[in-house]
Amino acid sequence: MTTITLYNTATRKKAPFAPIDPQNVRMYVCGPTVYDRAHLGNARPVVVFDVLYRLLRHVCGADHVTYVRNFTDVDDKIIKRADETGQPIDKITSETTRWFLDDMGELGALEPDHMPRATEYIPQMVAMIEGLLASGHAYVAEGHVLFAVDSWREKYGKLSGRSVDDMIAGARVDPAPYKRNPMDFVLWKPALEDEPGWHGPVWEGREVGRGRPGWHIECSAMSHELLGESFDIHGGGGDLMFPHHENEIAQSCCAHPEGDFARVWMHNEMLQVEGKKMSKSLGNFFTVRDLLEGRGPGGKPVPGEVIRFVFLQTHYRKPMDWTAQKAREAERELDHWATMLSVDQELLEQDPSQGVLNQSIVEALADDLNTSLALTRLKSMARFVDNSTEFLGLSEKKQHAARLSFVSSAALLGFDLLQMAKQYRDRPIVKDLEHFELSLAYERIQAMQTKDFTEVDRLKAALIDAGVEVRMSKEGVDLVPGPGFDPDKLEGLT
Ligand code: AMP
Numbered sequence: 001m002t003t004i005t006l007y008n009t010a011t012r013k014k015a016p017f018a019p020i021d022p023q024n025v026r027m028y029v030c031g032p033t034v035y036d037r038a039h040l041g042n043a044r045p046v047v048v049f050d051v052l053y054r055l056l057r058h059v060c061g062a063d064h065v066t067y068v069r070n071f072t073d074v075d076d077k078i079i080k081r082a083d084e085t086g087q088p089i090d091k092i093t094s095e096t097t098r099w100f101l102d103d104m105g106e107l108g109a110l111e112p113d114h115m116p117r118a119t120e121y122i123p124q125m126v127a128m129i130e131g132l133l134a135s136g137h138a139y140v141a142e143g144h145v146l147f148a149v150d151s152w153r154e155k156y157g158k159l160s161g162r163s164v165d166d167m168i169a170g171a172r173v174d175p176a177p178y179k180r181n182p183m184d185f186v187l188w189k190p191a192l193e194d195e196p197g198w199h200g201p202v203w204e205g206r207e208v209g210r211g212r213p214g215w216h217i218e219c220s221a222m223s224h225e226l227l228g229e230s231f232d233i234h235g236g237g238g239d240l241m242f243p244h245h246e247n248e249i250a251q252s253c254c255a256h257p258e259g260d261f262a263r264v265w266m267h268n269e270m271l272q273v274e275g276k277k278m279s280k281s282l283g284n285f286f287t288v289r290d291l292l293e294g295r296g297p298g299g300k301p302v303p304g305e306v307i308r309f310v311f312l313q314t315h316y317r318k319p320m321d322w323t324a325q326k327a328r329e330a331e332r333e334l335d336h337w338a339t340m341l342s343v344d345q346e347l348l349e350q351d352p353s354q355g356v357l358n359q360s361i362v363e364a365l366a367d368d369l370n371t372s373l374a375l376t377r378l379k380s381m382a383r384f385v386d387n388s389t390e391f392l393g394l395s396e397k398k399q400h401a402a403r404l405s406f407v408s409s410a411a412l413l414g415f416d417l418l419q420m421a422k423q424y425r426d427r428p429i430v431k432d433l434e435h436f437e438l439s440l441a442y443e444r445i446q447a448m449q450t451k452d453f454t455e456v457d458r459l460k461a462a463l464i465d466a467g468v469e470v471r472m473s474k475e476g477v478d479l480v481p482g483p484g485f486d487p488d489k490l491e492g493l494t
């Protein structure tokens, strides 16, 4: 069996991954706060952990992996959005949840096995808070329940490698007068009359008061409910390491000291745009939907698989730079793959899981998700399938098997090449090419008789200029759109 090696933020080391229960490998990833369209940066953890999910399913068996990603559907930002737009909170959260799933679906991301919404787990959060109060890890102050960092001082900050004193000195913490230590964080806070609220935890026989949970407690409560007190992998963007993940660890380990919460912590680095932080003030902020529909940089729709391709070129632990140039190159490559596969009719009807996976791609992914190496290896497969003399020396059957193996290996990275090839085949311009194949073949027969090749040469030159590869043989004429194929140049050509 392939050994997966993962870098663990908690130990700062790469180590072989050994699941707690190989029959049920468990992963939790922090999901979005649902009040608006996902921006391109939000898509990075989705794609990164989708590749990990696919790899785990391949290595451990599809039925032996449980992937949970939450939706934060109660939060100050959501309440603010409802105030600004006059829309009910439910409408905002359900609509943006749908948008998120649609957008991520376009990037080829599988849906996790569980997608809990915070508001569906309030009783579990309240129970956890009550447990923390009872064990002295939390206290009540002015309608709030706060986690007492001093009750866990030795361990708090281990994940991000800081001590409590450093954090106090360096962080912009909210020094609310009711906090015992400025680093203490909110587990429960009072809700205003017109804000969403629930019955609060009970402490010393009295309810703390109508309110809502702090942000961090939801991940602790939901991961415990769905994955147990010890699970294998916890993931999210590097911006969440502190304070979010640090606080999750404190709460979960104090509430369930018998477990170890998450064993492996994985964090993706941030996404930038053309070398700069993506931000509204810099005017380089755009959503995934903007990009898909041509409202992003470049001004042209960028298909989901192109976005995925660009993402996977950079290792998840490195900052990734989105550029319009990278998107153009990725699109050219993927278009070429689709064209190349579209000629094999039988292949288009096959199940992509039937091909033999390229083990060197599996191994690249198993090495702490080396997606850029996996892509390089996939490109070599494409080159082989495309034009190597070795490939052309194979029997039809073997050529077909090699194409299927390419398709299956691409599927492990989340690319549906058969779907892309079908779309390619059905594009009107491809049908037009069939028309040019016929006219060129006809002109050639004529020219062989008249010895006047002017018309053949004219057509051929125009096709080549449009980026079409013209293959003429005894069997006939084959027109294959090349990587720089520009259908517009064929307009008006007869
Ligand atoms: P949020 O909705 O802000 O809580 O973020 C949802 C997820 O997107 C989290 O895992 C964040 O770490 C991640 N994220 C936000 N901005 C970026 C970015 N620029 N690059 C990569 N990941 C990001």
Ligand code: ZN
Residues within 6 Å of the ligand: 029, 030, 031, 219, 244, 248
């Ligand atoms: Zn979380």
